[in-house]
Amino acid sequence: MPKTYSSAPAGERQETATCALCGSTGTLPFLSSAGCRFVRCRSCSLVYQDPRPVFEDLRRRYGAGYFSYELENEANFFELMKLGLRDIDFDALTEGFLRPRAFLDVGCATGMLLAWMREKGWTVRGVDLCRESAQYGTGNRGVPIFAGTLEEAGFPAGFFSVAHFSHLIEHVPDPRGFIAEVRRVLAPGGFAVVTTPNIDGFQARLFREAWRSAIPDHLTLFSRRTLGRLLDESGFAVRRIVTWGGLARGTAPRFIKGPADALAKKWGFGDVMLFLAVRDASPSRG
């Protein structure tokens, strides 16, 4: 089964990680894959890489090679993101939002989703660590994309009605700090739409270290429970969780894959999960 794109150049400086969810350092080995080691927190069961590369070295991974991968797959990823938004009835849910409505996409790659949202009348802003992707999206689609991290972008407090980040939070070294910044830039009552691989899903359990999401670029592998807890503790109320994908393409005949995928979705053990969470009503500080 093909793995998700990931590169881990030799010679990166490593650092020790602590649990982003509970701060504990007590861990059990979880799995090792492609030279990286995932552990499970003894206290809260969060799965994360320890040790891991320092951020300045991680940042270098998202260069020209990453841009080629993003560009090659942009149409596929765009279709999957649209399906996710459709599954949560995004248009109906946000219809009543006050105008102008501002949509933030973090990890927006080449900006295809941003261009589509702008067509639908939204004010859009993107953020991507990959400078080449940001330049491509800005140059070819005319959507404003900041090259760097969300924290570096420094958006005004309460600016956005929706913050969308698909397949991003598993790459972030400090997910708690990241979610705090998402909350700060969202208006009270605004939405966070979060998509990430599901470590409790059927495929993760079946394939273990061969799972397509057990890769060096993924620093944290969330479950419904661990991502739910992070959002709960960060000033969000989880309103919907959807999961998709029971079996990877090519691992089972279609007459098995179809029903398996439907069951995975119904029971929440799909390979990828989407959370819709609502930001609490208290104002942002700073």
Ligand SMILES: [Zn+2]
């Ligand atoms: Zn923990």
